[in-house]
Structures are given as structure tokens and as C-alpha cells.
Amino acid sequence: MLCGDLAGEVHWTERSMHSTTEEGASNEVRRRQARFRRARVVNRILGVYGLSIHQDLSGTQFVVADAKGAQELARDLDQVWLAADRLAHTTVDPLDHRLLDRLEC
Numbered sequence: 001m002l003c004g005d006l007a008g009e010v011h012w013t014e015r016s017m018h019s020t021t022e023e024g025a026s027n028e029v030r031r032r033q034a035r036f037r038r039a040r041v042v043n044r045i046l047g048v049y050g051l052s053i054h055q056d057l058s059g060t061q062f063v064v065a066d067a068k069g070a071q072e073l074a075r076d077l078d079q080v081w082l083a084a085d086r087l088a089h090t091t092v093d094p095l096d097h098r099l100l101d102r103l104e105c
Contacts, residue, residue: 032059035055035059036055038077039053039054039055039062042077042080042094044103045092045094045099045103046064046084046092048099048102048103049084049088049090049092050066050067050088051064051065051066051067051084051087051088051092052064052065053065053080056073060075061073061074061075062074062075062076062079062080064080064083064084064087065087066087066088070087072086072087081094
């Protein structure tokens with residue numbers, strides 16, 4: 001784990017609307033579970049572009065990779081889409097209607 005992983009604002013996609021400071025470990029478990037579920041959905045989208053995503057061992061960053069082995073670290077979903085654009089050499093639009101139609105099949 002890098003020192004930079006210890007600090008930083010939690011991205012809005014990872015905040016719980018019902019979290020309290022007393023929950024501690026159970027809140028962290030729920031955050032990681034939700035992050036894993038998001039990664040599964042994002043993987044379906046990125047797969048169309050020949051990319052994949054997984055979490056690093058610390059569970060604080062995503063690793064976005066292409067089929068040739070190039071990888072980029074991304075702390076949150078905003079950074080995932082930027083990394084995907086660079087690795088795919090095109091704009092990855094998760095809301096593109098053609099992409100969504102293809103994923104529904």
C-alpha cells in the first residue's frame with residue numbers, strides 16, 4: 001500500500017447515506033462489497049472495449065487493464081473512465097445507447 005492510499009476524500013460513489021462513525025468495521029465491509037459489485041458492472045462495460053478492471057490488494061484502487069497487459073491505477077470511478085479512455089484509445093461512454101443495447105443481449 002502506498003502512503004497516499006491512507007489519506008484522501010472518499011469518492012461520492014463510495015459514501016453511505018446511512019453511515020455513522022460508530023459502525024467502523026461493518027461499514028468498511030459494506031463499502032468493499034459495494035465497490036466489488038460496481039467493479040462487476042464496470043467490467044461488463046469495459047469488456048466491450050477489450051478492457052478489464054479489478055481491485056488492488058488493499059481494496060483502495062482499481063486496476064484498469066487492456067488485453068496487451070497495459071495497466072493504470074484508478075482511485076474511483078471518475079478515474080476509471082479516464083484510464084479506460086486512454087487504454088482503449090477512444091472515448092468509453094458507459095451510457096451510449098448502442099453499448100447498453102449490446103449489454104442487454
